[in-house]
Amino acid sequence: MSGSQSRTPLVDAWERARARELRPMQIPGHKYRYRRDGQRLDGQRLDGEGSIPGFALLAQLIGDDIALQGGMDDNALSGGFLPVAEQLWAAAVGATHARFLVGGSSQGNLGMVPAVVADGQRIAIDRSSHRSVLGGLVIAGAQPVWVQPTIHPEFGIPLGVDVSALSALDDLRGLLVTTPSYVGTLANTAALAHACHSRGLPLLVDQAWGAHLGFRPGAGAIGQGADVSVTSVHKTLMGYSQTAVVTMHSDLIDLAALDRCLDLVATTSPSGTLLASIDATRAVLVEAGSTLWERVFSLADQMRAALRQEPGVVVLDEQELGQPCDPLKVTVWLPRTGAFGPAVAELLRAAGIGLEAADTDTLVLTISPADSADDVQAATSAVRAAIDANRATPRPPVPTEVWQVVPEVALTPRSAFMAPRRRLRLVDAVGEVSAEQFCPYPPGVPLLAPGERVTQEIVEAIASASRVGRVAYCSDPTTQTIEVVAS
Ligand SMILES: Cc1ncc(COP(=O)(O)O)c(C=O)c1O
Numbered sequence: 001m002s003g004s005q006s007r008t009p010l011v012d013a014w015e016r017a018r019a020r021e022l023r024p025m026q027i028p029g030h031k032y033r034y035r036r037d038g039q040r041l042d043g044q045r046l047d048g049e050g051s052i053p054g055f056a057l058l059a060q061l062i063g064d065d066i067a068l069q070g071g072m073d074d075n076a077l078s079g080g081f082l083p084v085a086e087q088l089w090a091a092a093v094g095a096t097h098a099r100f101l102v103g104g105s106s107q108g109n110l111g112m113v114p115a116v117v118a119d120g121q122r123i124a125i126d127r128s129s130h131r132s133v134l135g136g137l138v139i140a141g142a143q144p145v146w147v148q149p150t151i152h153p154e155f156g157i158p159l160g161v162d163v164s165a166l167s168a169l170d171d172l173r174g175l176l177v178t179t180p181s182y183v184g185t186l187a188n189t190a191a192l193a194h195a196c197h198s199r200g201l202p203l204l205v206d207q208a209w210g211a212h213l214g215f216r217p218g219a220g221a222i223g224q225g226a227d228v229s230v231t232s233v234h235k236t237l238m239g240y241s242q243t244a245v246v247t248m249h250s251d252l253i254d255l256a257a258l259d260r261c262l263d264l265v266a267t268t269s270p271s272g273t274l275l276a277s278i279d280a281t282r283a284v285l286v287e288a289g290s291t292l293w294e295r296v297f298s299l300a301d302q303m304r305a306a307l308r309q310e311p312g313v314v315v316l317d318e319q320e321l322g323q324p325c326d327p328l329k330v331t332v333w334l335p336r337t338g339a340f341g342p343a344v345a346e347l348l349r350a351a352g353i354g355l356e357a358a359d360t361d362t363l364v365l366t367i368s369p370a371d372s373a374d375d376v377q378a379a380t381s382a383v384r385a386a387i388d389a390n391r392a393t394p395r396p397p398v399p400t401e402v403w404q405v406v407p408e409v410a411l412t413p414r415s416a417f418m419a420p421r422r423r424l425r426l427v428d429a430v431g432e433v434s435a436e437q438f439c440p441y442p443p444g445v446p447l448l449a450p451g452e453r454v455t456q457e458i459v460e461a462i463a464s465a466s467r468v469g470r471v472a473y474c475s476d477p478t479t480q481t482i483e484v485v486a487s
Contacts, residue, residue, distance in 0.1 A: 156400065
């Protein structure tokens with residue numbers, strides 16, 4: 001590992017704090033008095049004076065939690081561990097600036113959008129984007145110009161936004177794309193960055209699913225020329241849940257604006273433990289280098305090859321699609337097996353094998369460096385068995401609606417979100433403007449967003465998505481009613 005990359009300022013601060021007997025008269029309210037093993041740090045009995053009955057249960061959960069402020073560092077953050085750790089991450093992925101987040105890539109998207117686009121201005125956005133991008137639009141008050149990703153004609157999955165989509169658009173403040181997509185397909189980020197830069201526009205990339213790509217030379221969004229990128233450290237890497245990083249390498253985006261907007265949507269009391277897990281992840285990955293990736297990519301390749309042997313199974317990867325795909329995603333297409341994704345996923349979940357996503361036609365599995373050969377082999381056998389148990393007559397594909405929707409924008413997301421609302425039966429709302437989101441989850445991509453006109457096609461798509469899985473972030477979880485903008 002190169003000299004400076006072996007440093008782990010946040011991990012060191014966490015270890016130092018943990019080694020001390022902290023007795024704070026400030027937050028966090030658990031006061032670090034309990035270890036994960038349920039013992040009080042000062043050795044007193046759990047049921048002794050000052051103990052809370054049943055605290056041993058809670059201790060297992062909070063035993064590793066150390067706040068950044070007033071725990072790992074002082075209240076003024078005078079140790080400065082966080083910016084040093086962020087700079088180390090930036091250097092590791094070829095960026096000039098990085099910000100660690102404990103609100104997931106959702107927080108990154110909420111901050112990234114208003115950093116480049118303001119009230120009434122236009123930004124082109126890939127329609128396969130996550131719901132949090134819409135949150136960013138609500139904060140910014142901006143006008144989305146939705147760009148449809150290319151959809152595979154047979155498999156019905158998004159293949160990424162094509163560079164030609166930009167040429168018809170004008171008066172933009174930037175382009176935001178999501179790559180890898182939920183199903184693992186990769187857009188041509190280098191070509192998109194080139195097209196954006198030749199028009200003086202920044203390229204924003206939601207790379208929530210591709211944090212690992214930044215650790216491969218030239219593979220991450222920043223390495224391919226994007227101006228700013230959001231990555232989840234908890235998705236394909238080993239950070240605590242909720243951890244994410246925004247990285248930037250740009251002379252088109254104002255760094256102060258990015259910082260300001262990320263601060264706007266950040267907690268003032270981040271868990272130092274979560275932040276230290278980002279620091280540790282970077283150090284581990286840099287130290288392990290390419291050997292680690294060769295091992296993990298080879299495990300994913302083995303899984304794809306084994307699943308391809310299953311009669312009727314199509315593995316949607318580079319070989320099948322003829323375009324770059326995320327090496328850590330295994331996406332399986334089922335119609336020719338006759339099996340239905342949710343039924344296969346249910347069997348696997350009962351066996352303790354959760355899938356990233358399962359819609360009618362596809363199963364999506366995520367591999368990470370934490371997987372061993374045994375883990376991957378066991379999951380592969382279980383997936384094969386679950387498909388076999390659900391085999392039926394091959395059936396026509398039922399592509400997921402979220403990838404097909406072409407929205408009709410009537411108002412900006414913010415105008416609709418803030419407007420007075422009224423509730424209607426969804427079936428009676430055709431022609432109205434939605435005040436809310438309907439997101440099948442996963443993938444968390446909206447079928448309908450605030451400011452978009454409700455059409456018959458959308459009503460049917462929502463009904464069909466709610467038969468297969470959860471439609472989230474709408475005010476009526478049964479999806480029978482909708483809040484529309486009161487006229
Ligand atoms: C493309 C994309 N972006 C952003 C997010 C939000 O990520 P997080 O859960 O880290 O907030 C998700 C979540 O699944 C996602 O799929």
